Amino acid sequence: MTPSGRRPPLVVVIVAASAVALFALPLAGLLQRASWGTLPGDLSTPEALSALRLSVICSLSATGLSVMLGLPLAWTLARVSFPGKAFIRALVLLPLVLPPVVGGVALLSAFSKQSSVGSLLFDRFGIQLTFSTAGTVLAETFVALPFFVITVEAALRSMDTRFEDVAATLGAGSWRTFFRVTLPLVMPAVAAGAVLSWARALGEFGATITFAGNIEGKTQTLPLTVYLLMDNRPDTAAALSLVLLAVSLAVLVALRDRWLRRA
Amino acid sequence: MTLEAHISVSRGDFHLDVRLEASGGQVVALLGPNGSGKSTTLSALAGLVPLDAGRVSIQDRVIEDPERRISLTPERRGVSLVFQDYLLFPHLSALDNVAFGLRARGHSRREARRQAAEWLDRFDLGPKEAEKPRRLSGGQAQRVALARALATEPDLLLLDEPLAALDAGTRSVVRRDLRQILDEFGGSTVMVTHDPVDAFALASQVVVLGDGAVTQAGPIIDLTVRPKSRYVADLLGLNLLSGTAHGHSVALDETGATISLAEAAEGAVLALVHPHAVAVYTTQPSGSPRNQWPARIESFDLLGDRVRVRTAGPVPLVGEITAGALADLGLTEGQDVWIAVKATEISTYPR
Numbered sequence: 001m002t003p004s005g006r007r008p009p010l011v012v013v014i015v016a017a018s019a020v021a022l023f024a025l026p027l028a029g030l031l032q033r034a035s036w037g038t039l040p041g042d043l044s045t046p047e048a049l050s051a052l053r054l055s056v057i058c059s060l061s062a063t064g065l066s067v068m069l070g071l072p073l074a075w076t077l078a079r080v081s082f083p084g085k086a087f088i089r090a091l092v093l094l095p096l097v098l099p100p101v102v103g104g105v106a107l108l109s110a111f112s113k114q115s116s117v118g119s120l121l122f123d124r125f126g127i128q129l130t131f132s133t134a135g136t137v138l139a140e141t142f143v144a145l146p147f148f149v150i151t152v153e154a155a156l157r158s159m160d161t162r163f164e165d166v167a168a169t170l171g172a173g174s175w176r177t178f179f180r181v182t183l184p185l186v187m188p189a190v191a192a193g194a195v196l197s198w199a200r201a202l203g204e205f206g207a208t209i210t211f212a213g214n215i216e217g218k219t220q221t222l223p224l225t226v227y228l229l230m231d232n233r234p235d236t237a238a239a240l241s242l243v244l245l246a247v248s249l250a251v252l253v254a255l256r257d258r259w260l261r262r263a
Numbered sequence: 264m265t266l267e268a269h270i271s272v273s274r275g276d277f278h279l280d281v282r283l284e285a286s287g288g289q290v291v292a293l294l295g296p297n298g299s300g301k302s303t304t305l306s307a308l309a310g311l312v313p314l315d316a317g318r319v320s321i322q323d324r325v326i327e328d329p330e331r332r333i334s335l336t337p338e339r340r341g342v343s344l345v346f347q348d349y350l351l352f353p354h355l356s357a358l359d360n361v362a363f364g365l366r367a368r369g370h371s372r373r374e375a376r377r378q379a380a381e382w383l384d385r386f387d388l389g390p391k392e393a394e395k396p397r398r399l400s401g402g403q404a405q406r407v408a409l410a411r412a413l414a415t416e417p418d419l420l421l422l423d424e425p426l427a428a429l430d431a432g433t434r435s436v437v438r439r440d441l442r443q444i445l446d447e448f449g450g451s452t453v454m455v456t457h458d459p460v461d462a463f464a465l466a467s468q469v470v471v472l473g474d475g476a477v478t479q480a481g482p483i484i485d486l487t488v489r490p491k492s493r494y495v496a497d498l499l500g501l502n503l504l505s506g507t508a509h510g511h512s513v514a515l516d517e518t519g520a521t522i523s524l525a526e527a528a529e530g531a532v533l534a535l536v537h538p539h540a541v542a543v544y545t546t547q548p549s550g551s552p553r554n555q556w557p558a559r560i561e562s563f564d565l566l567g568d569r570v571r572v573r574t575a576g577p578v579p580l581v582g583e584i585t586a587g588a589l590a591d592l593g594l595t596e597g598q599d600v601w602i603a604v605k606a607t608e609i610s611t612y613p614r
């Protein structure tokens with residue numbers, strides 16, 4: 001029944017149901033495909049364990065970087081007016097729509113040892129980003145940061161800035177006002193943005209494999225391992241996929257208040 | 264702590280140019296219709312809106328002077344602002360809200376909380392110190408906001424419609440408390456209000472704004488005796504007519520009708536007539552009063568057992584009669600009547 005009490009058109013219902021099937025069938029397939037009996041064994045193979053460990057380290061590092069870089073950036077975009085702001089915002093949001101593999105190629109062009117920045121980093125500081133764990137973190141940050149920035153910037157824009165005015169009249173400088181008033185008020189958005197960017201970093205594939213390569217124990221994260229194992233050890237691949245699915249479900253539950261409240 | 268302010272701010276088509284003065288301990292009420300610049304004036308005093316011209320000083324301390332490129336940031340002015348909706352920090356307890364400014368002014372956490380607890384006790388809010396703002400009633404939230412503003416010992420306190428967010432029941436109690444708090448506060452206070460009752464109860468001086476400029480300034484008692492604008496007269500329910508006086512008569516600007524005065528006057532004047540001095544007749548009154556005009560009844564307003572009769576005519580006046588008289592005369596809206604005012608009941612003063 002629609003709010004007006006009329007019966008919804010049958011065609012619409014059928015098409016909508018097919019759309020639901022598009023989401024549900026692959027999920028059911030994955031659950032059916034998984035060999036539950038050997039799951040613990042599949043997950044404790046050396047490749048799986050190493051990929052799990054690396055994924056956790058890299059995705060959390062990328063999340064940390066996103067928060068550290070994203071907070072000042074979101075605040076600047078929300079509070080400061082400067083020429084070229086629209087351009088900067090478009091630049092920040094680009095990785096959201098850019099094919100990740102293109103991001104990987106772009107990172108490679110900028111930071112490989114052959115490029116000017118990359119050669120400078122390597123010659124002066126001995127830092128090599130390509131084919132290293134640091135490169136994996138950088139690639140994951142590249143795709144995850146926009147999620148954090150848009151979430152937090154929206155919250156900063158919609159908050160009542162008179163709270164900041166009150167803090168100022170009470171004698172608080174901009175640092176105190178930010179950490180004691182602004183940040184606590186947008187904390188739910190900061191948490192949501194961090195969870196979103198973490199989920200994005202964890203699933204990152206294209207930019208990582210292009211920029212950081214596929215080296216076990218160094219750059220081979222969960223999604224890369226799943227892709228690699230599909231050919232000769234599909235059971236382990238399915239088991240690892242289940243882990244990623246479980247993480248996604250957990251994220252959905254964690255953010256239910258933001259996304260599912262209208263349901 | 265004497266406040267001397269000349270505030271000039273332009274925003275698009277709106278120009279604000281206001282002079283304000285308040286000596287130590289004085290409460291100045293800022294009255295005016297919506298959009299007249301009251302809130303902008305407060306924001307400018309607090310340093311949240313920059314002056315285009317003018318000067319603001321407290322005692323001998325210049326806090327803003329665009330010509331000399333002086334502009335203290337809000338946190339260094341010693342000016343506290345209490346917003347109409349109080350804006351208590353929702354994530355902090357009542358105690359930490361009050362302690363916030365003390366912490367910002369360099370007190371240790373322990374000392375800030377000790378002083379904050381004292382302020383809450385003084386405002387009878389001791390038992391509420393651990394509560395989050397959403398669990399406080401309107402009156403309690405207002406007192407926490409006042410405690411937070413006063414705890415930093417400001418030289419100037421700014422109140423934006425301090426009683427507007429309260430329901431009628433708690434209003435009078437909170438007004439009385441606020442009166443006591445302001446009496447004990449040593450600095451100057453500037454209070455924006457819409458309500459003449461609040462202004463009379465709390466302020467000694469008044470500044471009336473209209474369209475960005477001061478239309479009246481002085482002791483609050485002058486409002487009732489010599490209102491200078493239609494806005495104030497309407498607020499207080501008085502008849503205010505403007506005209507040009509010559510000897511014992513005034514020609515009204517709007518209709519050209521003439522009214523007679525008991526005392527002679529010259530030039531551009533305002534004439535004040537209290538509604539209870541306006542008599543209403545169904546037929547033209549015989550006898551002496553020379554101030555009588557035909558009129559048509561526009562509307563009635565009930566005020567307790569009295570009725571305000573709004574009329575239109577050569578001299579548009581509001582009269583006040585008893586509900587009994589209304590019934591006896593059988594008056595209805597749209598009816599043609601006569602109104603009369605004794606010359607001795609009309610006071611005039613220069614515009």
